Every structure is written in structure tokens, then in C-alpha cells.
Amino acid sequence: MLDIRLIRDTPDLVKERLATRSGDYASVVDEVLSIDTARRVAETERQKLQGDRNRISKEIGIAKKNGQDTSAIEAEVRGINERIEQIGRDADSADTRQRELLLGLPNLPHEACPVGHSAEENPEVRVWGKKPTFEFEPKDHTVLGQQLGMLDFEAGAKITGSAFVVYRGQGARLERTLINFLLDLHTTVHGYHEISPPLLVKPECLVGTGQLPKFGDQVYHSPEDNLYLIPTAEVPVTNLHRDEILKLDQLPINYAAYTPCFRREAGSAGLGTRGLIRMHQFDKVELVKITTPETSMAELESLTANAEKVLQLLGLHYRVIELCTGDIGFGSTKTYDIEVWAPGQGTYLEVSSCSTFGDYQARRMNLRYKDENGKNKVPHTLNGSGTALARLFVALVETYQQSDGSILIPEALRGHFGAEKIA
RNA sequence: GGUGAGAUGGCUGAGUGGUCGAAAGCAUAUCUUUGCUAAAGAUACGUAGCCUUACCGCUACCGAGGGUUCGAAUCCCUCUCUCACCGCCA
Structure with a gap:
């Protein structure tokens, strides 16, 4: 599996090296790049929401200990959870797809490997x-x-x-x-x-x-x-x-x-x-x-x-x-x-x-x-x-x-x- | 195949719903001190992801996958594996 960071940072180099193999992988590399971007956007959002949930849940625990009514903030967390589930589905499917694509990409031929077609x-x-x-x-x-x-x-x-x-x-x-x-x-x-x-x-x-x-x-x-x-x-x-x-x-x-x-x-x-x-x-x-x-x-x-x-x-x-x-x-x-x-x-x-x-x-x-x-x-x-x-x-x-x-x-x-x- | 017990960080091992990524010990690394081999103290010490120039920060992970809950290492379900005994067998 190629390092996603290598693909992210130097996509042209990766494509160039893969092009010396038989088979065309340029479009797969492009798809990996766009999936990777989408994945990270969704992942960042999910993590932010999870952070919110964790923080509020702690507050609930403290409030309950003090005998306060928590039904309003509990409802708020329920709302956050719905959004986590939605955005989480996007993040997970992007992650799965990205892994599939990466597993289907061959290794880069080494610089010391002679270039040839067959x-x-x-x-x-x-x-x-x-x-x-x-x-x-x-x-x-x-x-x-x-x-x-x-x-x-x-x-x-x-x-x-x-x-x-x-x-x-x-x-x-x-x-x-x-x-x-x-x-x-x-x-x-x-x-x-x-x-x-x-x-x-x-x-x-x-x-x-x-x-x-x-x-x-x-x-x-x-x-x-x-x-x-x-x-x-x-x-x-x-x-x-x-x-x-x-x-x-x-x-x-x-x-x-x-x-x-x-x-x-x-x-x-x-x-x-x-x-x-x-x-x-x-x-x-x-x-x-x-x-x-x-x-x-x-x-x-x-x-x-x-x-x-x-x-x-x-x-x-x-x-x-x-x-x-x-x-x-x-x-x-x-x-x-x-x-x-x-x-x-x-x-x-x-x-x-x-x-x-x-x-x-x-x-x-x-x-x-x-x-x-x-x-x-x-x-x-x-x-x-x-x-x-x-x-x-x-x-x-x-x-x-x-x-x-x-x-x-x-x-x-x-x-x-x-x-x-x-x- | 059957019955029972178990699965927590490199290892040992606490933890049965809230500030637990997780006590303690061991091991390891660095530093300090004591004139050797050795001992004591301090600090650090899981993996991955996100965000970052970096630091910081955030998120996830306590065999795996689901579920309950505002909140799960902890409760429920399924599975896998390990150990013990029984059955069977090269």
C-alpha cells in the first residue's frame, strides 16, 4: 500500500512512476486524492462534534450530582448525536473507499528498476x-x-x-x-x-x-x-x-x-x-x-x-x-x-x-x-x-x-x- | 463437538455506568545524587487519526462487531481467540 501522505504531497511524482508500469493508474490516484479530501473534512467535523458531546456529557454528570434538572441539555446531546451519525456515515464510507482504492494501487517501481514495457x-x-x-x-x-x-x-x-x-x-x-x-x-x-x-x-x-x-x-x-x-x-x-x-x-x-x-x-x-x-x-x-x-x-x-x-x-x-x-x-x-x-x-x-x-x-x-x-x-x-x-x-x-x-x-x-x- | 474460566498499555495487574487512556508494580529511557559492580530520587514512557511550520490541542481505541444510555473498559447480544476438563481423532 502506498503512503497516503506521499500521494497527497507529491501526486504527480506518484503518477509518473506508476505510468512506467503496465496498466493505467492515473485516474485511481485522482480519485484517491478527492476521497482523501472529503474524508478529512468529514473526519474533522465528526471529531469536533464528538468533542462537544463529551464535554456536555460531563456537565450532565456534574449537574445530576448537584440534583439539577438536565432534560434540556440531554436533548441537546441527542441532537448532536444525530449529526455525528450522519457525518460519521460519510467519514466511514470515504475511509472504506479510500482503503479499497489504495489496496488496488501497485507499488512504485524503484528508481533503480529499469524502465521498459514488457x-x-x-x-x-x-x-x-x-x-x-x-x-x-x-x-x-x-x-x-x-x-x-x-x-x-x-x-x-x-x-x-x-x-x-x-x-x-x-x-x-x-x-x-x-x-x-x-x-x-x-x-x-x-x-x-x-x-x-x-x-x-x-x-x-x-x-x-x-x-x-x-x-x-x-x-x-x-x-x-x-x-x-x-x-x-x-x-x-x-x-x-x-x-x-x-x-x-x-x-x-x-x-x-x-x-x-x-x-x-x-x-x-x-x-x-x-x-x-x-x-x-x-x-x-x-x-x-x-x-x-x-x-x-x-x-x-x-x-x-x-x-x-x-x-x-x-x-x-x-x-x-x-x-x-x-x-x-x-x-x-x-x-x-x-x-x-x-x-x-x-x-x-x-x-x-x-x-x-x-x-x-x-x-x-x-x-x-x-x-x-x-x-x-x-x-x-x-x-x-x-x-x-x-x-x-x-x-x-x-x-x-x-x-x-x-x-x-x-x-x-x-x-x-x-x-x-x-x- | 460439549462444559467451564478468561481476553485491559512491553509484562504483571486494579478498575461493574460519569472528570479513566485507564491505579499500582515491573521493564525501558534520560537526568540527579552517593568515590567502582550496585542502590536511591526526579522526569518521561501505548497506537492511530485530525488540526498544526512546530508546540499545544482534539478524536478514537481496554479481543472484534453490534446494542442500551446524555455518558460504557464497566450493562446487553453476537462472534473470535486462549486456557482447563470431557468427547473424537493423525
Whole structure:
């Protein structure tokens, strides 16, 4: 959520920055401004009337004690109360409307975020490793997975539906190995605090991180309980501190969490994805940080480096791109995507998206911290995948496939996995 | 699911209709004093909004939402959560 004071004081700047995104928000900003003015007029009037009522009511108390007749002033207060109710309705509806509008406004792209219209204009930041070469035609992970009995898409469709998969045997073992490997790396080497959160959350949590109210159709919902299946661990983990005032010495907070993620992917059916690449349910290890505003940009770099380390240790070729203003997510102010090379696909696959949200999420979830002067300030939140599992599985299997159809297990995983290859 | 108890400021904990945003203690910060570690005293110390250059001031908030009343932390209703016991269960 944008700071209303920022919009009030510098509306043109806000519009200008929002204009670099896809989507037109200028009229929303204008509506926020006019609502804000109306709201404050009504609010001031209401508070004045409430003050009158409080004062007179006290007088009544005193007069009654002295045995005086108070029926006349009681009637006066009744009149004030009617006006409070009227003006209060205006103030409340303006307040509600203003909040609705603010929740529908995306974050301002950071000055450091490259300006551009679409994904084609995302600059490449760096490349690690080289595309592996094969003396045979590399196979797709769906072929390899089914040959080796690791992936059963028919079973997934049978018990749940399309875009669900059953991992079996060595496939299930590899998935479990990767989860342990990632969590161990981030908690032990990178120093993150491990979290294992609930997978169902209240709507407030999704408002806090930005999925609601605008993107409710992408999330699974249980109406009887009014609970949502998490689309990413970002939601429960960041909301751990919703409505809290953190102490300065608690920052930065670094959390790592493994969870399954559930996404309806409404509107993206038949986008030409094969196999594991776009599923309704997938596993992910997520990294979340809460930092002071001063350090968030540096923390974004280290967060991205922590995610990259995964691919380096697994020996997987990847590139890092920076999202331009036309392509960054709704709540993000700056984002790096990490894309791993998948030989069987002949493309790069996004396995991590590392973003800083500035104070945007913290405002939405009413998260604050006390600075060194004891003043409440709004911290910054960041998160990035470290990494998504299904696509990592794809890249791993396709990169390490052998001519005989077996899969070599990279050195870093052998201890966890307990074998050198899958055959 | 059932029964009972509870929900007040960072914590403990008073407060059952009027000057209560809320006693007291603890914790914290600053200052003063006593020649160290320590102790005593003074002051400050919730969140948000409105109005303000600022100070001041005003308003709201005692789990949440409604209601009664001139006036509610206090009375009534609904809900949520916590704890205990019972039932059920991985």
C-alpha cells in the first residue's frame, strides 16, 4: 500500500512512476486524492462534534450530582448525536473507499528498476556456467521421468486433475533430497531461520502480501472456513509479524521455509507448458527478509546471491535478469529473476524471483519497527525463491541425463540422495 | 463437538455506568545524587487519526462487531481467540 501522505504531497511524482508500469493508474490516484479530501473534512467535523458531546456529557454528570434538572441539555446531546451519525456515515464510507482504492494501487517501481514495457526489455544481469553439450539428442524430463518411473502424470490427473503429478520411487526421493539440500544450505550456510508454517491462511494475510483483493481468482479458497491455500510461503512467513512493532535489534529477520504452493493458474491453461513446468501444486523453498529501509537494497543482492548458490552447487547453467518496470510484480519495487537452463526444453526456466517490496507489504500488514530514536517506522520486506522445486527438478534431470537414459546425481546431492545415479 | 474460566498499555495487574487512556508494580529511557559492580530520587514512557511550520490541542481505541444510555473498559447480544476438563481423532 502506498503512503497516503506521499500521494497527497507529491501526486504527480506518484503518477509518473506508476505510468512506467503496465496498466493505467492515473485516474485511481485522482480519485484517491478527492476521497482523501472529503474524508478529512468529514473526519474533522465528526471529531469536533464528538468533542462537544463529551464535554456536555460531563456537565450532565456534574449537574445530576448537584440534583439539577438536565432534560434540556440531554436533548441537546441527542441532537448532536444525530449529526455525528450522519457525518460519521460519510467519514466511514470515504475511509472504506479510500482503503479499497489504495489496496488496488501497485507499488512504485524503484528508481533503480529499469524502465521498459514488457518482458522483452528485461536486461540480462549476468550468466553463470555454460549450456551443457550432448552427444545425443537430450530428452525432455517428461520422457525421462516416465522411463525411469519417477513421474506419473496420468496418476496425478486421475486422483486430482490436469497439472497435478505423482512423484514415485527415485523421483519422490530426488524431490525430498532437494528439499533437504535447500533447507540445509540456507539455514546452515546462509544463516536463515527455518520456518514450517500452516498452508492455509486467513484472507488478511493475502491482503498483507498483496494477493488480495486483486488476485483472488488465482488462489484456492475454502469458503466454509474462509481460508486460502497458500500460493507461496511468502504469505504465511511474511505475515508472521503482521500488526507487530519490531525492535530494531530484531532486524534483519531472515526466514527460510519449505512449503508446497497452490496456484489456480486461472486463465493460463494451455499456455504450452509441458510436464512439471506449470503445476497447480509445487514445492518451493522460500527466503523472506524483513529489513530496515537503509539496508534493503543490499539485502536484495545477498538474497539473490543465496538463491544463485543453489544452482552453482548443483552445477546448473543459469542467467539472472532484472525485471523492467513493465514486467515487475504488483507489490514489487525491484526484482531479479533467476532462470535455469533446461536442455530438454531448449529454454531457460524461471526458478526464482527475488524482490524487494520496499514498505509496500509492511504498510498493508501494519508492520512497523522502532528506530534508534524510539519512533515507529515502516520496515522493508523482501522475498525470493530459493528455489522452486519442480523446475529445478526439470533442469537437473535434463542436464544430467546420460545417453543410456539414466540420470547422474550431482556431487552436492549424493550424500543426501544416497546414490550416484538414477537408472 | 460439549462444559467451564478468561481476553485491559512491553509484562504483571486494579478498575461493574460519569472528570479513566485507564491505579499500582515491573521493564525501558534520560537526568540527579552517593568515590567502582550496585542502590536511591526526579522526569518521561501505548497506537492511530485530525488540526498544526512546530508546540499545544482534539478524536478514537481496554479481543472484534453490534446494542442500551446524555455518558460504557464497566450493562446487553453476537462472534473470535486462549486456557482447563470431557468427547473424537493423525
